[in-house]
Amino acid sequence: MLIDLLQATKSGIVSFFEWFGELGLFCGQVVRAAFGAPWEGRELVRQMDSIGSKSFPLVALAGAATGVVLSLQTRESLTRFGAKAMLPAVIVFSLIKESGPVITGLIVSGRVGAGIGAELGSMRVTEQIDAMEVSAVNPYKFLASTRVLACLLMLPLLTLAADASGIFLGWISTTLSHPMTLRLFLHNGLRDATLNDFLPPICKTAVFGLIIGFVSCFQGMRTRGGTEGVGRSATSSVVLSSLFIILADVILVRFIQVVFPS
Amino acid sequence: MRAGKTMAEQAKNGKNQEPLVVGRLHKSFGSQKVLNGVDLSVARGETVVVLGRSGTGKSVLLKLLVGLQQPDSGSIRIHGQDIGGLGMDQLNEVRKKIGFLFQQAALYDSLTVEQNVEFPLVRHTTLSDAERGKKARDLLASLGMEKDLNKMPSDISGGMQKRVGLARALALDPDILLFDEPTSGLDPITAAEIGQLIVKLKKERNLTSVVVTHDVHGAKSFADRMVLLRDGKVVIDGTFVQLEKSPDPFVVQFLKDAA
Numbered sequence: 001m002l003i004d005l006l007q008a009t010k011s012g013i014v015s016f017f018e019w020f021g022e023l024g025l026f027c028g029q030v031v032r033a034a035f036g037a038p039w040e041g042r043e044l045v046r047q048m049d050s051i052g053s054k055s056f057p058l059v060a061l062a063g064a065a066t067g068v069v070l071s072l073q074t075r076e077s078l079t080r081f082g083a084k085a086m087l088p089a090v091i092v093f094s095l096i097k098e099s100g101p102v103i104t105g106l107i108v109s110g111r112v113g114a115g116i117g118a119e120l121g122s123m124r125v126t127e128q129i130d131a132m133e134v135s136a137v138n139p140y141k142f143l144a145s146t147r148v149l150a151c152l153l154m155l156p157l158l159t160l161a162a163d164a165s166g167i168f169l170g171w172i173s174t175t176l177s178h179p180m181t182l183r184l185f186l187h188n189g190l191r192d193a194t195l196n197d198f199l200p201p202i203c204k205t206a207v208f209g210l211i212i213g214f215v216s217c218f219q220g221m222r223t224r225g226g227t228e229g230v231g232r233s234a235t236s237s238v239v240l241s242s243l244f245i246i247l248a249d250v251i252l253v254r255f256i257q258v259v260f261p262s
Numbered sequence: 263m264r265a266g267k268t269m270a271e272q273a274k275n276g277k278n279q280e281p282l283v284v285g286r287l288h289k290s291f292g293s294q295k296v297l298n299g300v301d302l303s304v305a306r307g308e309t310v311v312v313l314g315r316s317g318t319g320k321s322v323l324l325k326l327l328v329g330l331q332q333p334d335s336g337s338i339r340i341h342g343q344d345i346g347g348l349g350m351d352q353l354n355e356v357r358k359k360i361g362f363l364f365q366q367a368a369l370y371d372s373l374t375v376e377q378n379v380e381f382p383l384v385r386h387t388t389l390s391d392a393e394r395g396k397k398a399r400d401l402l403a404s405l406g407m408e409k410d411l412n413k414m415p416s417d418i419s420g421g422m423q424k425r426v427g428l429a430r431a432l433a434l435d436p437d438i439l440l441f442d443e444p445t446s447g448l449d450p451i452t453a454a455e456i457g458q459l460i461v462k463l464k465k466e467r468n469l470t471s472v473v474v475t476h477d478v479h480g481a482k483s484f485a486d487r488m489v490l491l492r493d494g495k496v497v498i499d500g501t502f503v504q505l506e507k508s509p510d511p512f513v514v515q516f517l518k519d520a521a
């Protein structure tokens with residue numbers, strides 16, 4: 001019984017490290033493939049559209065909801081502690097520094113991670129990826145590097161969108177109970193902000209983009225086992241990329257505090 | 263230094279060498295032995311048909327020939343070049359001269375029929391958009407697909423997908439063609455047309471081809487030689503007439519069942 005458990009744990013740990021090693025090799029191949037002609041510009045634009053533009057409504061909506069919730073909930077506690085004047089700053093800071101990036105990362109990992117995992121997975125099991133290789137086109141370049149790069153570029157932009165819509169809806173929700181112009185709201189919110197407050201969290205989301213791109217391309221391209229395998233790849237792309245985003249967030253928050261003290 | 267020289271020699275000799283030579287090929291998946299010492303050579307302009315029951319490793323053999331899978335041992339020479347020792351770029355140069363038709367067509371399902379055929383042309387030729395489109399349309403028209411250029415692969419039938427796959431395989435004017443079941447799933451008339459097309463390609467372009475099929479009798483029309491696989495080995499390698507005369511009980515049974 002106990003031996004079985006130990007055995008299972010051991011093989012679990014071994015396969016985790018194997019998976020990790022393979023992921024590392026995969027990233028290496030994608031990065032190597034990404035440099036050098038031909039530049040798959042058209043495919044990159046197509047991916048930026050499907051990853052970026054098409055995620056925009058969802059991300060903006062989530063940002064807006066966060067802004068409203070922040071405004072409603074913090075108003076209560078701030079009023080109780082007699083710090084109501086701080087409300088705009090609290091909304092702006094918590095959106096920009098944490099809620100915006102993490103919510104964007106998790107939403108995109110759900111929408112885009114599942115999409116990439118399923119698309120590349122079904123291309124794998126229907127031999128489309130093999131067909132590409134036989135046509136002397138490198139799938140690591142054409143399929144993976146374009147998607148990873150699109151994720152890397154679009155995540156920061158999507159985060160900006162989430163931040164902006166959150167701040168705007170945060171203002172609307174605030175001004176409904178305590179009328180205040182947007183100008184004043186922004187002025188109060190941004191008075192004490194420095195570049196060190198803005199840039200690092202945005203750059204952090206580029207790392208989230210890399211995680212989503214690499215993990216879901218990897219899971220998609222190594223799909224085995226027919227349509228069932230495609231489903232598994234889609235799910236595992238989402239689960240693993242969200243997990244790594246959360247882990248990376250913890251590490252990056254600490255890293256940013258040390259390297260870019262405000 | 264030495265390796266470079268032998269490579270150059272190989273390339274030079276390549277012109278008069280057999281385009282496709284396979285020696286002692288072994289391939290297993292886990293404990294399952296699929297190919298167990300297959301030998302095969304195909305002369306320039308020759309059409310060799312590979313026969314065998316389902317699951318004997320015919321598709322695996324074709325995939326080994328283009329480096330989609332690696333053999334456990336044995337050699338594969340294409341135009342005299344051993345593809346086992348090639349780097350990615352060199353292998354890709356070899357692949358550009360090979361047309362491959364997949365058993366399930368494997369069309370790119372985010373692209374239209376026409377774009378599928380153009381895909382290799384976009385990447386490996388310097389043709390203008392117009393020339394490329396014309397070439398793709400001509401190829402598709404020669405396979406009777408001119409009406410469905412803008413359809414998506416999921417909206418056409420299996421037999422039509424096969425024909426588009428064939429057009430894509432021919433797009434780069436390959437000199438070796440590998441067909442995995444070109445006629446299965448097609449009606450007898452279309453199947454016969456594909457057979458005629460293979461004959462025509464051989465006549466017009468002196469193409470070397472390997473055709474995997476179940477359909478022995480359909481293959482008679484275009485096969486110069488037939489190779490029958492069983493348990494990962496070549497049972498018999500010869501013309502159809504030689505196959506018919508063979509006393510080997512497995513060959514006799516196979517031909518009887520196919521009739």
Ligand SMILES: Nc1ncnc2c1ncn2[C@@H]1O[C@H](COP(=O)(O)OP(=O)(O)OP(=O)(O)O)[C@@H](O)[C@H]1O
Binds near residue numbers: 314315316317365
């Ligand atoms: N990637 C793989 N992993 C594990 N086993 C495989 C793999 N590819 C093929 N096989 C096994 O190799 C054997 C030969 O498969 P292959 O597809 O070559 O058969 P085939 O001769 O083409 O059959 P059919 O006529 O039905 O297409 C099968 O038993 C299959 O299970």
Ligand SMILES: [Mg+2]
Binds near residue numbers: 320365442
């Ligand atoms: Mg097969």
